[in-house]
Amino acid sequence: MSVVGRERVRGRSFTWVVALGTTLAALTACSSSEPSTSIASAATQGPSAKTALVVDAPDWGHIHNLSLKGETLFIGSHDGLWKQDQQQAPVLMSAPAFDVMGLTQNGDRWLASGHPGPEMDSPGNLGLMASGDGGVTWQSVSLSGEVDFHRLVAADNVVVGLSAHDRTLLRSEDGGQTWLNLGSPPLYDLAVDPTNATVVVATTSDGLVHSADAGRTFTPIASPALLAFLAWTDSGLYSASVDGQVFLSTDEGTTWKARGEIEGQPESFAADASTVISLVGDSIVESLDGGLSFSPRVTGIARH
Secondary structure (H helix, E strand, O other): OOOOOOOOOOHHHHHHHHHHHHHHHOOOOOOOOOOEEEEEEOOOOOOOOOEEEEEEOHHHOOEEEEEEEOOEEEEEEOOEEEEEOOOOOOEEOOOOOOEEEEEEEEOOEEEEEEEOOOOOOOOOOOOEEEEOOOOOOOEEEEOOOOOOEEEEEEEOOEEEEEEOOOOOEEEEOOOOOOOEEOOOOOOOEEEEOOOOOOOEEEEEOOEEEEEOOOOOOOEEEOOOOOEEEEEEEOOEEEEEEOOOEEEEEOOOOOOOEEEEEOOOOOOEEEEEOOEEEEEEOOEEEEEOOOOOOOEEEEEOOOOO
């Protein structure tokens, strides 16, 4: 996954951007073998502790995005979209499989971008894709052959995406059919208020920024730490810092309350209601108490 940001960053900020970009970019091709699974006891870490599903999953050597629908986990990987219910073996959903980037939920449909799989006759950049059957089949919506979104967020008919190649911020107000080019602000991750899609909050290598005009302009706002990832839910706006601290804001990122801590550097992050999840190293860890405590959900993920 490429980092959306400009090269003008310095010192600690520069180290963070390069580290995240290098870590994710290094996760390359995976084999197509099916994962083997077994159940192992997870270390107790508060209310979230449970039995973890140990997965030998070379297909997940390159995980791009995580998403939650209730407590069901969806994994956007180099080899397709996977679904994993609590303490159950993961199931490959997308048919055919493709390199799933920018995975996000939009009402009853899933949105994604990425690159075609070996069984697909499609351009190298898929643009915006949509699935209305739970991620099994996918149809092109727009920008096929033009854009590879590495970040996508949506609220009602509004879709906002960051292009991986030229760092352009694009916004659609008709479900992804047509797009407005908002320039190239140095954003890494972003979130849209699910109740007011004109409000966008984003992370940068220099700190947190806020937009009240649908992403046309951004204003720096104070943040409790150097934040990397954002996830806006009905419970509020969750964030994860570069060193794994988790925070929650209920006022569009103006103020933050510290929650718990993820042990390690998050590489992907998602939330739904009080469930918070993150990819860290060779594990996906989960909190069922709003980020206060974390325990393993999926472990033994092969890294390449």
